[in-house]
Structure formats: C-alpha cells, structure tokens
Amino acid sequence: MRFDEATAVNSTEPPMRSEIHPGWDIAGNANGGYLLAIAGRAMATVADRAHPVSLTAHYLSPGRAGPVTVEASVVKAGRRLSTVTATMHSADKPLMQLLGSFGDLDQLEGPKRVDATPPALPAPEECPQVVHDPERGFPPPMMEKVELRLHPDDAQFLSGKPSGRPLIRGWLRLPDEEPMDAFGLLMATDALPPTIFNANLPVAWTPTVELTAHIRGLPEPGWLRCQFSTRFISGGMLEEDGEVWDSTGRLVAQSRQLALIPRG
Amino acid sequence: MRFDEATAVNSTEPPMRSEIHPGWDIAGNANGGYLLAIAGRAMATVADRAHPVSLTAHYLSPGRAGPVTVEASVVKAGRRLSTVTATMHSADKPLMQLLGSFGDLDQLEGPKRVDATPPALPAPEECPQVVHDPERGFPPPMMEKVELRLHPDDAQFLSGKPSGRPLIRGWLRLPDEEPMDAFGLLMATDALPPTIFNANLPVAWTPTVELTAHIRGLPEPGWLRCQFSTRFISGGMLEEDGEVWDSTGRLVAQSRQLALIPRG
Numbered sequence: 001m002r003f004d005e006a007t008a009v010n011s012t013e014p015p016m017r018s019e020i021h022p023g024w025d026i027a028g029n030a031n032g033g034y035l036l037a038i039a040g041r042a043m044a045t046v047a048d049r050a051h052p053v054s055l056t057a058h059y060l061s062p063g064r065a066g067p068v069t070v071e072a073s074v075v076k077a078g079r080r081l082s083t084v085t086a087t088m089h090s091a092d093k094p095l096m097q098l099l100g101s102f103g104d105l106d107q108l109e110g111p112k113r114v115d116a117t118p119p120a121l122p123a124p125e126e127c128p129q130v131v132h133d134p135e136r137g138f139p140p141p142m143m144e145k146v147e148l149r150l151h152p153d154d155a156q157f158l159s160g161k162p163s164g165r166p167l168i169r170g171w172l173r174l175p176d177e178e179p180m181d182a183f184g185l186l187m188a189t190d191a192l193p194p195t196i197f198n199a200n201l202p203v204a205w206t207p208t209v210e211l212t213a214h215i216r217g218l219p220e221p222g223w224l225r226c227q228f229s230t231r232f233i234s235g236g237m238l239e240e241d242g243e244v245w246d247s248t249g250r251l252v253a254q255s256r257q258l259a260l261i262p263r264g
Numbered sequence: 265m266r267f268d269e270a271t272a273v274n275s276t277e278p279p280m281r282s283e284i285h286p287g288w289d290i291a292g293n294a295n296g297g298y299l300l301a302i303a304g305r306a307m308a309t310v311a312d313r314a315h316p317v318s319l320t321a322h323y324l325s326p327g328r329a330g331p332v333t334v335e336a337s338v339v340k341a342g343r344r345l346s347t348v349t350a351t352m353h354s355a356d357k358p359l360m361q362l363l364g365s366f367g368d369l370d371q372l373e374g375p376k377r378v379d380a381t382p383p384a385l386p387a388p389e390e391c392p393q394v395v396h397d398p399e400r401g402f403p404p405p406m407m408e409k410v411e412l413r414l415h416p417d418d419a420q421f422l423s424g425k426p427s428g429r430p431l432i433r434g435w436l437r438l439p440d441e442e443p444m445d446a447f448g449l450l451m452a453t454d455a456l457p458p459t460i461f462n463a464n465l466p467v468a469w470t471p472t473v474e475l476t477a478h479i480r481g482l483p484e485p486g487w488l489r490c491q492f493s494t495r496f497i498s499g500g501m502l503e504e505d506g507e508v509w510d511s512t513g514r515l516v517a518q519s520r521q522l523a524l525i526p527r528g
Binding site for chain 2: 053054056058075076078080081083085087094097098099100101105108109110111112113114115116165166199201202203209210212214217230231232233234235236237239250251254256258260261263
C-alpha cells in the first residue's frame with residue numbers, strides 16, 4: 001500500500017475518518033510522523049488548503065492499527081494561511097492534540113538567504129539500509145514502508161556500538177518511486193531512529209511530548225537527506241532538531257520535538 | 265508595574281480573564297512573547313500545573329491594550345504532564361490559538377549531556393542598552409519594561425548599519441531585580457529585535473505565524489543570555505531559533521518561530 005493510501009482521508013464531511021494501517025509501527029505503536037501525516041491531511045482537507053506550513057502535535061496515547069477520527073476546526077481563515085485545531089481519536093481514546101497553519105506552498109515567495117548546507121552523506125549505496133528484523137522486532141516494521149539508509153558513522157548502534165554523539169543522518173525515500181509530498185515530509189520529520197540511540201546513555205526510548213514541523217518547500221523527486229541532532233539532554237527531557245533536504249539541495253522541512261526521558 | 269502583575273490572571277474559574285497592559289507594545293501592538301506569557305499563566309492555572317514545558321502559539325490578530333479572556337481546556341491530565349488547548353480573545357476578536365503541555369520543572373530529572381555553550385557576550389555594561397525612543401516610536405515602548413543590552417556586533421542596525429548576519433544576541437532582565445520565572449522565559453523568547461533587522465534585506469517586519477517555546481529549566485537570578493538566529497530565509501518565510509541561558513550558564517529555554525515575509 002502506497003503512503004498516500006496509508007494516510008488517506010475517508011470522508012468529505014466532518015468528522016474526518018481515516019485509518020492507522022498496520023506496518024507503520026514500532027512494537028505495535030504507530031510512528032509519530034505517520035500519525036502526523038494522517039492528521040495533517042485531515043486538517044488540510046477541512047481547511048481546504050493544499051499544504052501544512054507549521055504543524056504542532058502533542059502526543060497523548062500510543063496509536064494502534066485501526067480506524068481513527070480527526071475532529072478539526074478552522075479557527076481563522078486568513079488570506080495566506082488558515083489556522084486549524086484538531087484532535088485525533090481512536091475508538092477508545094484521544095491520540096493526539098494538534099494545532100497548525102495551512103496554506104499553499106507553491107504561492108509563497110520572497111527574498112532568499114540560506115546560511116546552511118545539507119548534511120554530508122556518502123552516496124545512498126554506500127549507506128547501510130535499515131531493514132526490519134521480524135524476529136527481534138527491531139529494526140521496526142516501519143522500515144518496510146520507507147527506504148532508509150543511514151550515514152555509516154551513525155549506524156553502528158544497530159550492532160550495539162553507539163557513536164557517542166546524539167546524531168542520526170540518512171537518506172529517506174518511499175518505495176516504488178512514490179513521490180514525497182508535504183504530508184510525506186511530516187512523516188519524514190519522525191522517521192529516523194531516535195538520536196538517543198547514539199548517545200551512550202542508559203536510555204532505551206524517549207516518548208515524544210510534542211513535535212512541531214515547518215514545511216518550507218515541496219520536494220523535487222528523489223532521495224531526501226535527513227539530519228536529526230540533540231544538543232540538550234537535561235532535566236528529564238531532550239530536544240531533537242530535524243532538517244530534511246530534497247535532492248536538489250533545498251531545505252524542505254525543519255522540525256523540533258521535545259521528548260521525555262522515562263524515569264529509571 | 266511588575267511583569268508578574270502585567271501578566272496576572274484575574275479569575276479563578278473559567279473563562280480566565282487577564283489584561284494586556286499598555287507599554288508592552290511595538291507601535292501599539294502587544295509583543296508576542298508578552299501575550300504568550302499571559303496565555304501561559306492562564307493555561308497553567310486551568311491545568312493546575314506550575315510551569316509550561318512546551319507551548320505553541322499561532323498568532324491570529326495583533327493585540328492592543330485592554331481586557332482579554334483565555335478559554336483553556338485540559339485535553340489530558342497525565343502523570344507528569346497535562347496537555348492544554350486555549351484561545352485568547354480580546355473584546356472583538358481572537359488573538360492567539362495555543363496548545364501546550366504543562367508540568368512541574370522542579371520535579372524533572374535525568375541524565376545530562378549538553379553539546380553547546382552559552383552565546384559569548386561582552387559584559388552587560390559593555391553592551392549598548394536598547395532604549396525606547398518616544399519621538400520615533402522605535403526602539404519600541406516595550407524597552408521600558410525590560411532591560412535589554414545587545415552584543416555590540418549585533419546592535420549597529422539601531423544606527424542604520426545592519427551587520428549583514430541575521431543574528432541578535434544580548435542580555436535581558438526585568439527591572440528592579442524582579443526575578444524571571446518560567447512565564448518570564450516565555451516572554452524572553454520573543455523579546456529581542458527580529459533577526460531580519462540585521463539581514464540587509466528590504467524587509468521591515470516579519471509577523472509571527474507560530475512560536476513554540478520549550479522551557480527547559482527555571483532560571484537562577486540574574487541576567488539572561490539570549491541568542492536568536494535565522495538560517496533559512498526562503499519561500500516567503502523564515503525561522504527564528506532562540507536560546508535563553510541563565511546566569512549560571514544553563515540553557516533554560518529554547519524557541520523557534522516561523523515568520524512571514526510580507527509581500528512587497
């Protein structure tokens with residue numbers, strides 16, 4: 001099943017209905033970026049806008065495969081942007097609370113100045129692919145839904161040797177040349193393994209409290225270059241800063257999430 | 265009037281009532297960080313939690329001095345965090361839509377690793393203070409409510425010579441030794457002049473679409489060290505990344521805002 005089908009909105013009138021499809025999970029819980037893409041599509045539909053521009057999600061409960069509803073309301077429909085608030089529910093509980101602004105990225109223009117370069121990565125074929133291991137459950141099932149190739153320096157945690165730097169860089173694309181759209185970028189902002197896996201700390205997982213993604217452009221076809229890094233692990237929390245660049249070397253998404261470090 | 269009075273919540277039952285006090289404005293419109301502090305206090309009160317941990321605001325309309333209401337609802341009260349959604353209204357229109365998680369920063373702990381240092385600044389007395397100019401209106405009235413001293417390299421835009429780098433660093437504190445609390449930090453994430461003032465581009469102002477602040481710790485008394493920088497000006501938008509450090513050299517807040525570059 002293609003990504004656009006796996007994140008499709010199944011209604012034209014509120015409440016928007018969608019479905020968490022199996023296989024996008026980590027140990028049974030759907031990936032946060034995948035959920036963000038489902039919610040983002042529903043919110044854009046309600047707003048009648050083409051693209052998310054800035055979207056924030058607070059994660060309330062893990063989502064399992066099955067039907068979901070997205071109750072979305074337009075708070076303000078402005079000239080360039082519409083602001084939308086939403087809740088995603090599964091059958092029995094709220095999964096996410098969301099707030100975003102939606103617009104048309106094709107119509108935005110202005111002066112340009114970029115003081116950054118895409119992450120330096122060896123060619124995709126020189127980067128090890130992260131492949132789902134059905135026996136151990138890790139790498140997770142989601143790795144069958146995307147093609148992820150990690151920078152060799154950042155991939156050694158897979159064999160039990162974290163780099164010691166909370167940094168994960170890699171190439172990402174959808175299988176079968178399915179193009180990445182703005183909703184695919186939402187998914188991309190949470191598709192790589194957590195930076196904590198490379199940090200040499202006794203922390204196995206870091207549940208997301210909140211993730212904000214800015215979609216800064218529509219990607220050209222081809223591999224996305226992704227980089228996620230953490231600078232501040234303190235007070236039981238850490239941030240994860242993401243950059244997603246397209247095949248032409250243009251930044252197309254920026255993200256930051258705040259994650260909790262579970263107690264001992 | 266002290267900052268805590270200027271951001272006080274005037275009701276104990278919903279809807280929360282507060283007030284935009286005069287003097288916190290730029291050309292009559294209240295500063296976005298000041299509004300965020302008012303809304304954050306109201307949301308924390310409704311959640312019965314001490315501190316904002318992650319708070320996102322989408323700005324809908326400029327706020328003028330006068331009464332406001334903050335309609336806040338707790339979406340989920342968890343063990344460590346409560347998630348709250350809110351709208352701030354003035355008498356005639358919605359000003360901001362908000363979503364945040366609130367908790368008790370004193371009770372969060374865990375492993376520590378920091379891969380960053382506070383911005384290098386000359387001593388406060390060697391940094392020019394930004395002083396309100398009542399005749400020109402710029403620097404704005406808000407500069408009487410805070411004490412802001414800019415890095416000399418970043419302050420030349422005040423005399424018409426932007427540095428050419430979209431970067432603003434400076435010392436910030438409240439007058440009369442009023443301590444900064446977590447809500448003061450919310451204000452601090454939008455208290456410095458916009459980075460665009462140093463960018464040498466024909467852009468005079470950049471209205472905030474969305475601002476997300478992570479409060480990562482409670483500051484010790486004394487000056488805050490602040491840094492705001494922009495790396496991506498493109499597609500009619502720019503991000504502004506903020507770091508706020510306390511007098512002991514600890515990061516206490518991180519922020520990112522997405523701002524629009526108005527057309528021509």
